[in-house]
Amino acid sequence: MTVEPMTAALRNSPQDGVIRTENLCRHYRMGETLIRAVDGISLEVRTGEFVALLGTSGSGKSSVLNLIAGLDRPTSGTVMVQDRNLALLSREELAKYRLHVVGMVFQSFNLIASMSLAENVELPLRFAEVDREKRGALVREALERVGLRARMNHRPSELSGGEQQRAALARALINRPQLLLADEPTGNLDSHTGSEIMDLIHQLNLQLGMTVVMVTHERALAERYAESMIFLADGKLVGDLQIEHGPDAPATAAVSIAEGQR
Amino acid sequence: MKIPDLAELALRNLRESVLRNSLTTIGISVGVASLVAMLSLGIGLQQLASRRLVKAGLFDTVLVTSRRDVRNMGREEERNGPAPGESRILDETSRLEIEHLPNVSEAYPDIRFITELRYEDKPHMSMVSALPASAKSNDAFEGMPGRFFSSDTAPEVILQKAFAAELLSKTPKPGVDDVDVASLAPPLLGRKLIMRYAQRVASSSNSSTTASPANGQSTVAGAAYSVVSREQELTIVGISDLDPESMRGPTRARVFLPLKLAESLHVMQPADLREISHAATDQPVYSSISVRVSSPKHVQPVEDTVKKMGFNTFSILDATRSLRQFFEVLDLFLGIFGSLALAVASIGIVNTLVMAILERRREIGIMKAIGASDSDVKNLFFAEAGAMGIMGGIVGVALGWAIGHVINLGTNIYLKRQSLPPEHFWAVPWWLVAFAIGFAILVSLVSGLYPAARAARLDPVQALRYE
Numbered sequence: 001m002t003v004e005p006m007t008a009a010l011r012n013s014p015q016d017g018v019i020r021t022e023n024l025c026r027h028y029r030m031g032e033t034l035i036r037a038v039d040g041i042s043l044e045v046r047t048g049e050f051v052a053l054l055g056t057s058g059s060g061k062s063s064v065l066n067l068i069a070g071l072d073r074p075t076s077g078t079v080m081v082q083d084r085n086l087a088l089l090s091r092e093e094l095a096k097y098r099l100h101v102v103g104m105v106f107q108s109f110n111l112i113a114s115m116s117l118a119e120n121v122e123l124p125l126r127f128a129e130v131d132r133e134k135r136g137a138l139v140r141e142a143l144e145r146v147g148l149r150a151r152m153n154h155r156p157s158e159l160s161g162g163e164q165q166r167a168a169l170a171r172a173l174i175n176r177p178q179l180l181l182a183d184e185p186t187g188n189l190d191s192h193t194g195s196e197i198m199d200l201i202h203q204l205n206l207q208l209g210m211t212v213v214m215v216t217h218e219r220a221l222a223e224r225y226a227e228s229m230i231f232l233a234d235g236k237l238v239g240d241l242q243i244e245h246g247p248d249a250p251a252t253a254a255v256s257i258a259e260g261q262r
Numbered sequence: 263m264k265i266p267d268l269a270e271l272a273l274r275n276l277r278e279s280v281l282r283n284s285l286t287t288i289g290i291s292v293g294v295a296s297l298v299a300m301l302s303l304g305i306g307l308q309q310l311a312s313r314r315l316v317k318a319g320l321f322d323t324v325l326v327t328s329r330r331d332v333r334n335m336g337r338e339e340e341r342n343g344p345a346p347g348e349s350r351i352l353d354e355t356s357r358l359e360i361e362h363l364p365n366v367s368e369a370y371p372d373i374r375f376i377t378e379l380r381y382e383d384k385p386h387m388s389m390v391s392a393l394p395a396s397a398k399s400n401d402a403f404e405g406m407p408g409r410f411f412s413s414d415t416a417p418e419v420i421l422q423k424a425f426a427a428e429l430l431s432k433t434p435k436p437g438v439d440d441v442d443v444a445s446l447a448p449p450l451l452g453r454k455l456i457m458r459y460a461q462r463v464a465s466s467s468n469s470s471t472t473a474s475p476a477n478g479q480s481t482v483a484g485a486a487y488s489v490v491s492r493e494q495e496l497t498i499v500g501i502s503d504l505d506p507e508s509m510r511g512p513t514r515a516r517v518f519l520p521l522k523l524a525e526s527l528h529v530m531q532p533a534d535l536r537e538i539s540h541a542a543t544d545q546p547v548y549s550s551i552s553v554r555v556s557s558p559k560h561v562q563p564v565e566d567t568v569k570k571m572g573f574n575t576f577s578i579l580d581a582t583r584s585l586r587q588f589f590e591v592l593d594l595f596l597g598i599f600g601s602l603a604l605a606v607a608s609i610g611i612v613n614t615l616v617m618a619i620l621e622r623r624r625e626i627g628i629m630k631a632i633g634a635s636d637s638d639v640k641n642l643f644f645a646e647a648g649a650m651g652i653m654g655g656i657v658g659v660a661l662g663w664a665i666g667h668v669i670n671l672g673t674n675i676y677l678k679r680q681s682l683p684p685e686h687f688w689a690v691p692w693w694l695v696a697f698a699i700g701f702a703i704l705v706s707l708v709s710g711l712y713p714a715a716r717a718a719r720l721d722p723v724q725a726l727r728y729e
Contacts (some may be wrong), residue, residue: 071631071722091636099633110628110726114278126267127633171632 018179018211019045019068024077026063026235037063039235040077048209050202052222055232061215062183064232068213069102069181070094081179099127103172103180107187109164111156111171117143118152121171128175142170146200162193169200180204182214186221198225263638272645279618286607286614287654293604294658294702298694299665300600304593306666306689311585324553324565325576326360326369328352330537350572351537352548360553363567365560370394371548373524374515375531380456381429388425390457391515392524396554407447408500414522419455419496425516426450426501447501455496457517460530463488489530604702607654608709611647615713618646619720626717627725636718643714644707651706655699662698663690 026038038060045051053061066072067079070086079086081101089097098104111120118139125135143149146166156164165185172180182201186194202225205212216222222229223243231239263271276283329349350356361369373392378385397403398410403420411418421429426446464487496519525546533549555564565575619626626639666688674684 066723069631071726095630095633095635095638098631099635104631106631106726110624110631112625112628114274114625123629124632126263126271127629127635127638129264129267132266175633 018047018049018082019043019213020078020080021064021067022078022080024064024067024079025075026060026067026072027075036235038067038074041232041235041237042077043230043237043240045211045213048205048211049228050205050212050226051214052226052229053213053215053232054217054219054222054229056217058234059232060235061217061232063235065181065183065213065215068179069104070097099124100175101177101179103175103177105165105168105172105180105182105185107184109156109161109168109188111164111168113156116153116155117148117159117167117170120156120167121152121174124171124175138174142174143167145173146170160193161189162196165189165193165197166200169197173204178211180210180212182212184215184217186216186218194221201225263634263641268641268645269649271642272649275618275622275642275646276649279621282614282617283650286610287650287657289607289610290604290650290654290702290706291658291661293601293607293705294655294698295661295665296603297597297600297701298659298662298690298698299669300596301593301694301698302662302666302688302690303669304589304596305691305694306670306687308589308593309689310685310687311589322555322558322561323577324555324561324568325372326352326551326553326568327549327574327576328533329572329574352533352551352573353545355545356571356573357548357551359571360551360568363564365556366564367554367556368394368396369551369553370521371525371546372550372552373521373529373531373548375459375529377460377529378458379517380458381453386425386428388517389515390459390517390519390524392521393420393518394521394552402502402504403500406500406502407443408451408498410500411520412499414520415526416520417494417496417523418499418520419457420500420502420518421450421498422502422504422516422518443501443503450498450501453498455498457494457496459492459494459527461490461492462528462530462534463490487534492527494527604705608705611650611706611709612713614650615643615647615710616716619643619713619717623720623725623728626720627722627728630720630722631726639720640714640718643717644710647706647710647714648703651703652699654706655702658702659690659695659698666690 020043022042024038024041025036027034027036029035041060041064053064055061063072067074067086068081070081070089074087077087081097084097086094086097111117112123115123121139121142122135125138130138140149140152143152146169148163148167148170151159151163156167159167165188180201185197185201189197198221201212201214204210214222214226219229227243227245229241229243230237231241328351330351357369357371360366371392374389376387376389378387379390380386393403393411395411395414403410406420408420411420423443423446426443430446430449432446502518528546531547531549533547537547553564553568555561561577565577568575629639670686670688673687677684
């Protein structure tokens with residue numbers, strides 16, 4: 001499986017700090033108690049970087065990802081993505097941001113069950129009002145990229161987990177976003193399929209220079225693919241680590257890592 | 263999202279839970295059908311009533327009389343304007359003037375007189391009235407045994423059934439107030455009737471003292487005319503079922519002559535005595551003129567113009583007005599009752615869409631996560647509501663039309679059993695079809711407002727967490 005490089009114009013600009021958060025907070029009330037899901041996080045992700053957000057359940061890593069994705073708004077603090085403050089965008093502008101700047105993949109794939117793969121992948125193109133004539137080719141191309149061209153008319157339920165996640169990846173990339181946000185992308189997959197998906201994401205990161213932020217609780221997975229790891233606990237940033245990779249590092253020990261962490 | 267995409271997604275979503283959406287759509291259809299059925303009944307009855315009245319010449323007729331006829335003195339319009347003695351005479355000149363007014367299709371004199379008619383050497387007395395050729399389309403003469411006059415001057419006569427019965431010495435049995443017209447016709451049609459009448463003949467000695475018709479005020483002392491007894495042989499050509507008491511104007515008689523024939527007879531009219539100076543000439547003076555207007559809406563302006571000319575007018579426009587008011591209120595009530603079912607159906611739409619939001623909560627979250635805006639989601643639900651409205655509207659109109667047809671058919675079978683002629687109680691005009699479908703879409707969209715807004719407001723993070 002290979003990833004074809006996208007056009008040069010769509011590659012990210014070389015400037016640093018594509019994502020910057022400052023004192024980011026997301027609090028909400030649950031009955032009497034105030035939950036501090038994200039509590040004063042300041043971090044920076046450089047363009048083209050592969051960053052892993054690590055932490056246990058409830059550490060706030062998914063909440064941070066949702067804030068970066070523009071799915072949620074901070075209680076206080078700022079999220080700057082490509083010099084736009086997401087906290088100040090209107091609902092309509094946030095939708096546009098999600099449509100054009102961000103691609104998201106989830107642990108549970110989140111394909112629409114009633115639609116075929118092709119229709120699922122086409123959906124963001126409909127929202128982006130891309131001409132009908134161009135859409136067919138784009139969808140075929142995207143599914144080709146993830147090796148699912150032959151299954152484009154199948155419904156998600158007819159596919160394996162790995163295939164569904166690949167389709168979700170094709171959908172996330174169809175509008176050629178600069179940012180790929182992955183929330184436990186291998187969480188529902190066996191280790192072998194998981195590494196296939198991770199390889200695919202890694203290729204996108206390397207070949208297209210796409211910035212990737214991945215939430216995971218598997219440290220080994222993060223160590224293997226990410227360039228840096230950010231550790232969260234109780235909504236706070238508790239540490240970060242740069243990883244130096246050898247030239248062929250991602251290809252090794254995928255199985256043991258996955259099994260060891262589960 | 264573009265409209266074709268919206269429509270496509272909406273239809274595929276509707277297909278996904280086809281049973282529930284079909285039931286909702288059927289609900290709308292039933293609502294629309296009841297609305298269409300109710301309104302088309304109202305419209306049909308209204309058309310039936312106005313068809314009858316228009317045919318009877320009641321809606322489009324203005325009766326014009328001279329103010330010199332002081333029998334009606336005291337009515338408001340007579341107290342205004344010139345005094346009776348100074349008012350114009352209703353003669354041929356004024357008739358032509360009225361006939362040439364805009365929107366007037368004809369103005370004919372009402373010639374009516376009581377005279378003796380002999381049938382098989384037995385004398386009978388009756389009111390005789392002249393009918394214009396346009397009366398042919400009147401309900402009373404259409405489809406009667408026999409036929410209408412062959413021409414406007416033919417020496418022919420149409421009899422009212424009671425007079426026909428009198429000629430045949432048939433008196434209806436007590437308790438039975440109707441004579442069968444069909445049994446009266448065969449022995450009478452084609453038979454001769456001798457009419458004796460008083461003809462007014464201009465006196466030759468006065469022919470030099472011509473009155474000036476322009477001012478109509480000349481009084482020539484010593485004007486004279488002769489009254490000569492005449493006989494006219496008439497052929498009976500038709501027997502009408504007309505009830506003389508239910509009608510007014512020229513049809514309030516038992517014997518009918520063609521108008522031109524009646525005019526040529528110069529029968530003495532009551533107005534001849536009053537206007538003796540005119541009657542002495544060849545110019546006839548009319549006691550009243552019936553003015554037929556091209557459409558009921560022109561009655562009022564024509565009436566106003568004729569009043570300005572100095573004549574009295576009468577029309578049953580007021581009666582028409584209240585009749586129309588009645589039908590408008592009837593239509594309103596029928597429409598309200600019909601709409602009730604549609605209102606219930608609209609609750610069905612709200613329910614279906616709210617259920618759909620709960621069911622598709624996660625889907626909405628996914629759509630938002632991959633870039634759908636609030637308005638995309640809102641429009642999608644709106645489109646689904648609208649699509650149900652369109653389909654419900656079309657099916658409903660078809661259903662309402664079918665219900666109307668069946669009821670019309672049933673009513674006509676009943677009418678046939680009662681030996682009454684078939685009628686159309688049902689009318690589905692095109693505007694009603696368009697209105698019903700439009701109304702169904704409107705109701706659906708209004709019903710979709712709340713669910714669509716609710717779907718659009720959904721928080722994507724929570725929606726994605728929903729299993």
